[in-house]
Every structure is written in structure tokens, then in C-alpha cells.
Amino acid sequence: MNYQEILTAIQSELSKIPSEGEVASYIPELAKIEPTKFGMHLYCTNSGHYSFGNSDERFSIQSISKVFALTRAMSLLDEDLFKRVDVEPSGDPFNSLVQLEYENGIPRNPFINAGALVVCDILISNIKNPKNDLLDFIQELTNNKEISINREVFDSEKKHSYRNTALLNFMKAFGNIKNDIYLVLDLYIHLCSIEMSCKELSEAFMIYANGGRLLYNNKKILSSEKIKRINAIMQTCGFYDEAGEFSFRVGLPGKSGVGGGIVAIHPGQYAVTVWSPPLNPKGNSELGMLALERLTTLTGLSIF
Ligand code: GLN
Secondary structure, three states, rough: HHHHHHHHHHHHHOOOOOOOOOOOOOOOOHHHOOOOOOOOEEEEOOOOEEEEEEEEEEEEEEHHHHHHHHHHHEEEEEEEEOHHEEEEEOOOOOOOOOHHHOOOOHHHHHHHHHHHHHHHHHHHOOOOOOHHHHHHHHHHOOOOOOOEEHHHHHHHHHHHHHHHHHHHHOOOOOOOOOOOOOHHHHHHHHHOOOOHHHHHHHHHHHHHHHOEEEEOOOOOOOOOHHHHHHHHHHHHHOOOHHHHHHHHHHOOOOOOOOEEEEEEOOOOOOOEEOOOOOOOOOOOOOOHHHHEEEEHHHOOOOOO
């Protein structure tokens, strides 16, 4: 497969398409990002790296961090984790409160904000210094000690966390948050404000394409059974109320963030990341979704 040729074709095809999306502005610091940034990086299990555009520039990973938080929680805990957070698609926006009321404070899945907040609560109860632990974990996945947070994005989200604070208070009232809500919020925002490039995200997500093993040293990070489950949750819940549409168009498990990044994996084949900041009304990168649709169409390969 000539991945570089395919990526170059995607870049020239999509650069001509006028974007109707809008850069996220409810976190004011994210609104400052240049909307024309566009990069893509594919990391193949047996033939290495392919890329175009701004693929080495770091951006705010936002909700993509929810996959790392869940992975860390699943490596520490068994099935009990899923008594506090379900694994069903929500069909609602990522920051919605409505389902929590009639589902007794149990979030639909770990990739909506409510679910990720419960996962953060679990990490606080089980890890001494979860902020450092999670950064160490991502640094190990990428074999790169420089990955860190963007302090301005962290401070900016912290000042505008009304919905996430509401979600935490609501779940606390149902007994599904055990720690102080501001401690949980702090960890959640810290994880959202991590910055990584398309290349670094593709390297980190290689464990989901490679049965739980790091490609660079063959170390087993997570059992194949747990990797299967995380990939299944990405497939069904990775794009909130657009998870069906992403599955329908792209046919790969993946996860998006409001920083404009999307990561997707093809088990046994590759991890791929695309970054374009303008978002569609569901909060997913408009060009990112198109680029991944072109990738699985032009390669003729998806998981289906
Ligand atoms: N930090 C963002 C929030 O909590 C993450 C949302 C996202 O990337 N979808 O609203």
C-alpha cells in the first residue's frame, strides 16, 4: 500500500474544500488557533511513518485524552469499573446533562464528559499522583519525555467549566463521585490540556492497533481483551452523537477532541491522526472526518 501517495492525494483534494466549520470558542484559548492548520500522520505497524502538512505541530488533545484515562483505569481495575460508567452510545452531545437524571448518575460511556469525569474520580482514588502518572503513561506510549500540558489552555478551561462542574455536582448527589469535585475537575482539565502532534498521537495510539503492545520495544501494556473493549467503545462512542455517522463514513474505531484532532486505528494495520481546528455542529473536526473517509475509501480497507 502506498500510504504516502494516498495521504498526498487527500491533502490536495481537501485543501480545495471551503470549510464551514468553526473553531471551538467556549474555551477562549482554543479560539486563538489558526483555522487553516491541517496535518495528518499515519503510523503503519510494519512500514513506519507517513504524513503531510502541520503533522508535527502540537495541539490541544482535549477529549482524545479520555482514551488514555480509560486505558489507565482499566489497567488498574477489573470489571467493577463498569458498574460506575456504562458502555452504551449516548446519542447526546458530549457535555449533555439530560441522561444522568433518569439514569441515576451513571454516565452512558467513558467518552462523554460525565463518563470521563467518573474515570478521573476513579484514577484519583487509585493513584497517588494521577496527573504525573498519566503524563508518564503517555510519555511511555510515545517514547517521548517532552509531552506536557498547555498552561494557558488549562487556565482558560478552568475559568469556564460551568457545565463540567454541574455534571460533577449532579453525579456527586447520586453518590457516583467519591472525591472532592474540584479535585476531579482539576485532573480532567489537566488531561484535556495535554498537547501532542499528529505524529505523537499516532505513536501513542499504536497500542490499540497493535494488540496492547508498544511497537518500539514490544512491551505489553494492556491485555488484548482490554484493548478489544477500548476499541469497541471508540467505535460506538468515540464521536458522541455522531458516532454512527463516523462509523458509517470511515469504518474505524476512533476518538475526537474539540482541539480539532481525530485519531483512528485499523487493528493490525495502523494508527492515524488528523488535525484541522474547525469543528462541525457536533464538535468533531469537519475536515478530519472527511480526510479519514477518504483514507478508508482510497485504501479500500476498513474494519468492515
Ligand atoms: N475539555 C473539553 C470539555 O470538557 C473537552 C470536550 C471535547 O473535546 N469534546 O468540554
